[in-house]
Amino acid sequence: MVLFTMISRLRDSLPLAASMQNDEEYERSLVEYQQQAKMLLRRLNQQSPRQCSIESGNYLFHYLIDNDVVYLTLCDKNFSKRLSFSYLEDLAQEFTAQNGKKIQSVSRPYFFIEFDTYIQKARKNVMDSRSRRNLSSLNTELQDVQRIMVQNIDDVINRGAVLADMDSKAQNLSMLSQKYKKDATYLNLTSAYAKAAAGFVVVFVFVLYFWIL
Numbered sequence: 001m002v003l004f005t006m007i008s009r010l011r012d013s014l015p016l017a018a019s020m021q022n023d024e025e026y027e028r029s030l031v032e033y034q035q036q037a038k039m040l041l042r043r044l045n046q047q048s049p050r051q052c053s054i055e056s057g058n059y060l061f062h063y064l065i066d067n068d069v070v071y072l073t074l075c076d077k078n079f080s081k082r083l084s085f086s087y088l089e090d091l092a093q094e095f096t097a098q099n100g101k102k103i104q105s106v107s108r109p110y111f112f113i114e115f116d117t118y119i120q121k122a123r124k125n126v127m128d129s130r131s132r133r134n135l136s137s138l139n140t141e142l143q144d145v146q147r148i149m150v151q152n153i154d155d156v157i158n159r160g161a162v163l164a165d166m167d168s169k170a171q172n173l174s175m176l177s178q179k180y181k182k183d184a185t186y187l188n189l190t191s192a193y194a195k196a197a198a199g200f201v202v203v204f205v206f207v208l209y210f211w212i213l
Helices: 024-028 031-043 081-099 113-127 129-138 153-212
Strands: 002-009 015-019 051-056 059-066 069-076 149-152
Touching: 002 031, 002 081, 002 113, 015 081, 015 113, 031 051, 031 059, 031 069, 051 081, 059 081, 069 081, 081 113
Parallel strands: 051 149
Antiparallel strands: 002 015, 002 069, 051 059, 059 069
16 A cells, blocks of 8 residues: 655755655654655655665655656555556656646745645545556556666665765865865965075175175
8 A cells, every 4th residue: 555655856855745644643653664765865866766666674665756856655565566656657747737837946845735635636546446457557658667676775775875975075085185286386386486585595695796896
């Protein structure tokens, strides 16, 4: 079954909309996975696979990247991957149709929270047994789900942390390089001034010597 869904902007991970279970007790049991989802959304970028499934305990995260927006859902492992991605494709089409012109300009988190109404409707449809058969037949154009990459949540999050650390070190090296360049330029100028001053002193002494003579 579909447990929760999150939609965020790819370039800055700004949360745009979300939909959780109405069961409060069930929602509390998924807090850990909600935190994982937020970390995962922060790790995704333009180089990430467009579609991917990520294992986490007894569940699978499925995400779809479309028009710089990430559509992510958490499902039971035994829930159909084809239906999961059909569901995400449906959300992507409707979300773009409703909000496409505003997506890149908004700055407030969950600006499109009212989209939850459509998410709930789409979730209900995909959970309905009759809709399952319909979606399977209508979405034959989807990429073969067996070929969609499957990763592990810890690998994805840790890889993102390593890349972030490497990026930080690269920035530090760049700053050190710029500082070294400035210091080298200053030393070269100082050396040039010192040589010029020394030359002036030699010429002055030489002139003074012959003047006295």
